[in-house]
Amino acid sequence: MRIAIDRERFVETMQEQAEIGAIDGRGLDRLTLTDADREVRDWFRDQMEAAGLDIRVDEMGNMFGRRPGRDPEAGTILLGSHLDSQPRGGIYDGPLGVVAALEFVQTLEDEDIETERPVEIVNWTNEEGSRFQPAMMSSGVWAGEIARDDAYETTDAEGRRFVDELERIGYRGDIPAKPQHDYDSYLELHIEQGPYLDEEDRDVGIVTGIVALRWGEVTFQGQANHSGTTPMNHRNDALVAASDVITQIRRIPGTLGERTVGTVGDLEVEPGSINVVPEEVRFTVDIRDPDDAVADEAVERVKAEIVAAAEREGVEWEYEERMKAKSVSFADRCVDAVRNAVSDLEYDGREFISGAGHDATYAASVCDTAMAFAVSEDGKSHSPAEYTSWEDCYKAANTLANAALDLAGVTEDGAAGE
Amino acid sequence: MRIAIDRERFVETMQEQAEIGAIDGRGLDRLTLTDADREVRDWFRDQMEAAGLDIRVDEMGNMFGRRPGRDPEAGTILLGSHLDSQPRGGIYDGPLGVVAALEFVQTLEDEDIETERPVEIVNWTNEEGSRFQPAMMSSGVWAGEIARDDAYETTDAEGRRFVDELERIGYRGDIPAKPQHDYDSYLELHIEQGPYLDEEDRDVGIVTGIVALRWGEVTFQGQANHSGTTPMNHRNDALVAASDVITQIRRIPGTLGERTVGTVGDLEVEPGSINVVPEEVRFTVDIRDPDDAVADEAVERVKAEIVAAAEREGVEWEYEERMKAKSVSFADRCVDAVRNAVSDLEYDGREFISGAGHDATYAASVCDTAMAFAVSEDGKSHSPAEYTSWEDCYKAANTLANAALDLAGVTEDGAAGE
Incomplete structure (x- = not known):
């Protein structure tokens, strides 16, 4: 009927x-x-x-x-x-x-x-x-x-x-x-x-x-410093590290599944002043794929980029899982x-x-x-x-x-x- | 005395x-x-x-x-x-x-x-x-x-x-x-x-x-969209464009003078939600060099990166000068x-x-x-x-x-x- x-x-x-x-x-x-x-x-x-x-x-x-x-x-x-x-x-x-x-x-x-x-x-x-x-x-x-x-x-x-x-x-x-x-x-x-x-x-x-969905939050902890007097090689810039990772999150899905997506939807900068090198940056990561194994692999690749960016920039990093839905x-x-x-x-x-x-x-x-x-x-x-x-x-x-x-x-x- | x-x-x-x-x-x-x-x-x-x-x-x-x-x-x-x-x-x-x-x-x-x-x-x-x-x-x-x-x-x-x-x-x-x-x-x-x-x-x-000091504010205007359902090739992500530019601002001083510095100290994301592709991002740019001509050249190179990133990501861009001190x-x-x-x-x-x-x-x-x-x-x-x-x-x-x-x-x- x-x-x-x-x-x-x-x-x-x-x-x-x-x-x-x-x-x-x-x-x-x-x-x-x-x-x-x-x-x-x-x-x-x-x-x-x-x-x-x-x-x-x-x-x-x-x-x-x-x-x-x-x-x-x-x-x-x-x-x-x-x-x-x-x-x-x-x-x-x-x-x-x-x-x-x-x-x-x-x-x-x-x-x-x-x-x-x-x-x-x-x-x-x-x-x-x-x-x-x-x-x-x-x-x-x-x-x-x-x-x-x-x-x-x-x-x-x-x-x-x-x-x-x-x-x-x-x-x-x-x-x-x-x-x-x-x-x-x-x-x-x-x-x-x-x-x-x-x-x-x-x-x-x-x-x-x-x-499958994976949510995480990344924190980079660098060193606040004066933007005019701190030479580029003396910086530990949390926002530069974050930007490197965001650029890679744009790239990683294309190296995995046809349906893989990765997004950084929110980002906050401390202290957030035009003439201060960013000390702390927090941002969200959202990874999805129909296949749990692919989603996990994407998260691993993002983490590898986090570690690499933190090392390049000399900042501390943290990755906190916020949600994992099969x-x-x-x-x-x-x-x-x-x-x-x-x-x-x-x-x-x-x-x-x-x-x-x-x-x-x-x-x-x-x-x-x-x-x-x-x-x-x-x-x-x-x-x-x-x-x-x-x-x-x-x-x-x-x-x-x-x-x-x-x-x-x-x-x-x-x-x-x- | x-x-x-x-x-x-x-x-x-x-x-x-x-x-x-x-x-x-x-x-x-x-x-x-x-x-x-x-x-x-x-x-x-x-x-x-x-x-x-x-x-x-x-x-x-x-x-x-x-x-x-x-x-x-x-x-x-x-x-x-x-x-x-x-x-x-x-x-x-x-x-x-x-x-x-x-x-x-x-x-x-x-x-x-x-x-x-x-x-x-x-x-x-x-x-x-x-x-x-x-x-x-x-x-x-x-x-x-x-x-x-x-x-x-x-x-x-x-x-x-x-x-x-x-x-x-x-x-x-x-x-x-x-x-x-x-x-x-x-x-x-x-x-x-x-x-x-x-x-x-x-x-x-x-x-x-x-x-010499040059301050500016960059705005990228993309398209808000669902992070899970919007394929990577359908996105106009303002934060990705911003991140590309920030990564380049880290690099540009090293291609210019010994004393050139470039900093992005503040950045804001709208709407700023974990599962929404960023629609609008504003960030500050701070460029300095002892030589006015080098500072101006650095600003030009940053602008070229802004245009390139905007084109890649399909977002609108704006650069507003906020201060120019000789x-x-x-x-x-x-x-x-x-x-x-x-x-x-x-x-x-x-x-x-x-x-x-x-x-x-x-x-x-x-x-x-x-x-x-x-x-x-x-x-x-x-x-x-x-x-x-x-x-x-x-x-x-x-x-x-x-x-x-x-x-x-x-x-x-x-x-x-x-």
Whole structure:
């Protein structure tokens, strides 16, 4: 059985959420646990209530809405993503998957469809990790991969604790942050955040797994000195050492896999004065590859460059691992559900290993999981310039709905369940 | 005629000033126009009063103390430096020259010496330029090279105006910030802030001029994008472009003069998130050489690297000149006064072109000028680790006193004047 979501309502819902925490002109500034996050959560709660869902909020602020199935013993189908954004993010990264999940259950209501399995939709807290690290924090706690109390104690740049901010916005629930039901599968729709669907003029991405990710922080400790009076051969310049490594991180991926990427996204200089040789520089390293061994090899090569640069410049170095996420292979039966939906809807699909981590990373350790991707124009993301046409949003959401319906099963009129 | 300053008093005075705005353990945090700056100014005013000087404060907060000479028509000898510090600076950079000037007039009092010429000592406001730019601001206004109102309107990182902070600490005087007398010469004692005196085990530096200085700010504008999903060949990474240039700025001086230096002291990344390809990077460039033509050539080579890096990485670039100070050659008669003092005192001197800008840069456009340098252990400066032994401080201050006495002239007992 196939269904079609209500395109007009779906687009309106997307537009409504995009007004909360909107950046003038374009994009979203809806960091987790801010007032804007509270506002979008209140709005989402109203939407779930209107759809007749049974709402619960757990102790990490994860928001669930449940629709019963015909068989109360059957494992639940969970669908969702996140409503928080980067400090200067787009309106699709996260919300598309939540709104598509909501639209799915609204369509089930419209069509009066009873699924075999219960269906739940979810808004995970703090997927972005921009304000409180790590990213995907609350799906991580839910999946038992991150300790709740560690998450609670993390602080933002102003020193505010996660748990205090969660309490402040009124979304610290009573329910333990762990699976409250037996989950059959998890599906997540997200924008690609890469260029391939757009470049190849495809409709929807069928995601078969998630790349391995390695995050680290490098510190070089040199010697502050006067820029005018210190000869070049008397310097221990922490920023020069950092620059040498950054230049090499630009080069290393091209010596490894086709899909290897390496990024230095943040860097800070102390004391940071025009006429003082930099004493201390800290910068982040982000390495990814579909293959864990290749990701590890890239980290080793980066470390070798760190050591070489430190020796050349006569500075001390430190490499601190901040996150290590193994690559994930999604369950065939869930990937098939997405693949079949794409095929039945006559969309042009493309298979992917996701370069980005998603809440699906952690969900996959709880139950069978898969993802669908929507087109990202020019691959732009984590930027107000992020864009997906409503047509492409619709196709991706329709894919999600049909894959979910397939997994949830329908028996009315003799139509096949799973 | 030669004199000897009071070593014990001089060291005590140095230690007293070092307690005001002291960093726990070592060093000074005495940024211009802060409460600590007010406190050290109050202390300095008391010292000048006790020495019987005629005090005046000008509209830039420059503090002068005047001692009359035998000939009221003769040009004045001006001696001084600055009492402000870097945010994490040492106790010698600036104060040594002010305390040595004070000790000189105290010694004249002790010995009841009447000089031919009037003698003035000065504490220049905001030499460091860490809080309000540019550096050497108030000697620049005094010399007519910087407009007073431009200086007044500059703001610190918190948006506070220079003039408001000057008013707040009570040091906005009524007297116009320009030479109030005919000045015969200016002498300034400062620490070397470089390694040569220490390395060669010399006593005192005889400074014959100041290098040319070029300051600029570079901006690269790329494209923010997701670090995991954006292939390496789809990136426009502003930090990679910046790193390429910084690596080259490390190399360029070695292709030019023996004394050429190039430094990137400050760098900022936007948006500065571990998983976002950097969109915008700004960094400072500081280039110096004794020869203006070589400094200009270095800037041209840096610009060529900026263009090349921008093209490679597909980012926009901008280079904004922030300061351009021509090289300065000091007057032979003032340099000779320092040279002769070093020789008569049987110290081991070394001639220098200063790599750092000093208030002497601007004073040299008003009257004949020279400088003396004290040893800097390991050349460390702009750091709490800055160090000069009391023995070396004493030798340098004694050199200043004798050079100043030579220029001020003494006729008593038939001793030669100038």
